[in-house]
Amino acid sequence: MLIGRFQSLFIDGFGYxxxxxxxxxxxxxxxxxxxxxxxxxxxxxxxxxxxxxxxHPQLQSAxxxxxxxxxxxxxxxxxxxxxxxxxxxxxxRQAAKEFRETEQYLALRRLARIIEARQAAKGxxxxxSVVPLGSLINRYPYLYEHCLVTEDSDLQHQQIVRTMQAxxxxxxxxxxxxxxxxxxxxxxxYLQGQSQSISRLREIQNPTLLNDRELVxxxxxxxRRRDPGQSLSxxxxxxxxxxxxxxxxxxxxxxxxxxxxxxxxxxxxYGQRQFKKMLHDHLFGSFADSDNKPADDFLRVRTCSNxxxxxxxxxxxxxxxxxFIDLINNLGPINTTGLLLRILLICQKVRPxxxxxxxxxxxxxxxxxSDAVDWLVKVLENVNIxxxxxxxxxxxxxxxxx
Numbered sequence: 001m002l003i004g005r006f007q008s009l010f011i012d013g014f015g016y017x018x019x020x021x022x023x024x025x026x027x028x029x030x031x032x033x034x035x036x037x038x039x040x041x042x043x044x045x046x047x048x049x050x051x052x053x054x055x056h057p058q059l060q061s062a063x064x065x066x067x068x069x070x071x072x073x074x075x076x077x078x079x080x081x082x083x084x085x086x087x088x089x090x091x092x093r094q095a096a097k098e099f100r101e102t103e104q105y106l107a108l109r110r111l112a113r114i115i116e117a118r119q120a121a122k123g124x125x126x127x128x129s130v131v132p133l134g135s136l137i138n139r140y141p142y143l144y145e146h147c148l149v150t151e152d153s154d155l156q157h158q159q160i161v162r163t164m165q166a167x168x169x170x171x172x173x174x175x176x177x178x179x180x181x182x183x184x185x186x187x188x189x190y191l192q193g194q195s196q197s198i199s200r201l202r203e204i205q206n207p208t209l210l211n212d213r214e215l216v217x218x219x220x221x222x223x224r225r226r227d228p229g230q231s232l233s234x235x236x237x238x239x240x241x242x243x244x245x246x247x248x249x250x251x252x253x254x255x256x257x258x259x260x261x262x263x264x265x266x267x268x269x270y271g272q273r274q275f276k277k278m279l280h281d282h283l284f285g286s287f288a289d290s291d292n293k294p295a296d297d298f299l300r301v302r303t304c305s306n307x308x309x310x311x312x313x314x315x316x317x318x319x320x321x322x323x324f325i326d327l328i329n330n331l332g333p334i335n336t337t338g339l340l341l342r343i344l345l346i347c348q349k350v351r352p353x354x355x356x357x358x359x360x361x362x363x364x365x366x367x368x369x370s371d372a373v374d375w376l377v378k379v380l381e382n383v384n385i386x387x388x389x390x391x392x393x394x395x396x397x398x399x400x401x402x
Contacts, residue, residue, distance in 0.1 A: 013089035029091040043104035067112040114138040134366035141168040146359035173394040175207035222386040238345035254295035305353040312357040333378035
């Protein structure tokens with residue numbers, strides 16, 4: 001019933017039973033400024049319904065139906081209706097068409113994809129090999145807030161998104177833990193000479209879009225701790241940097257230490273080429289008028305967040321991300337992710353800035369097929385693992401010696 005009434009009012013432009021509502025909508029649409037603010041009105045009307053349905057799992061499929069309405073052709077009208085409502089119908093239909101081009105509608109579409117994926121996951125279907133990148137939004141909880149929340153989102157919707165994010169993050173960590181347990185049990189049986197027992201284990205599917213070898217390598221790379229004799233973890237290296245960095249030093253001293261800290265994780269063959277000079281110029285050119293001031297928390301946050309503009313994507317420069325692609329081509333997705341993690345671990349307040357940079361890239365390539373942007377998918381998957389191991393509850397530090 002609600003879907004039908006919404007369609008009559010906002011999609012078809014006729015058939016809504018409340019005359020007062022129709023008159024009010026017609027007055028809004030006749031305003032000269034309607035193009036500037038009607039998307040906010042329509043988005044709010046959508047969320048009045050969506051926020052209600054979100055709290056009842058059995059009603060969440062209605063959200064998919066609501067969002068799909070904007071992709072459908074308006075219902076044909078009778079000649080009498082067309083004559084009496086022609087001007088108002090044209091306005092509302094044009095407004096609905098224009099709404100499909102707004103950030104508000106794109107956020108609604110992403111929300112629908114997540115709900116659809118969660119419903120499909122109950123049956124655990126095989127992941128399609130090639131899909132639009134946007135269809136994978138459900139896999140990356142760290143993108144939710146920046147991809148689902150718009151400037152006019154109400155507090156209830158923001159809280160719903162945070163809840164969805166927490167649930168998705170928890171499920172990811174559970175799935176990774178089950179997969180690792182399964183793989184370790186396989187290995188134990190093999191080493192014990194009980195290969196025939198392996199086939200009797202309940203198989204746990206790889207929960208990522210990485211292949212098994214890539215996933216195991218990523219898990220080992222980003223484990224929170226390493227055993228004695230193993231290379232230091234990212235967390236250990238960050239702690240060492242923070243302990244050694246003099247608190248009373250100048251901002252330029254901090255940038256010098258930070259430059260060395262970053263370059264220590266870059267392959268020398270690549271670093272000695274153009275990247276080293278570009279990083280040096282960017283870092284030491286940042287906020288240079290503060291070089292002689294104490295390196296306070298404010299300057300650290302500004303510097304590290306600005307580094308993400310250089311290393312990932314700079315939204316102020318037309319979404320420029322050639323450095324990021326160059327890093328992936330030369331260092332690979334895992335080491336590129338590790339480079340970003342090193343920065344994040346010494347200044348955790350910049351986490352929202354990094355999440356935002358990845359949401360910009362995700363939105364930029366949203367309509368591309370996943371195989372066409374395989375490099376981005378691999379990085380997104382590795383970031384998932386790195387964040388889960390270093391900021392979540394998942395602890396697979398024992399993998400460091402396996």
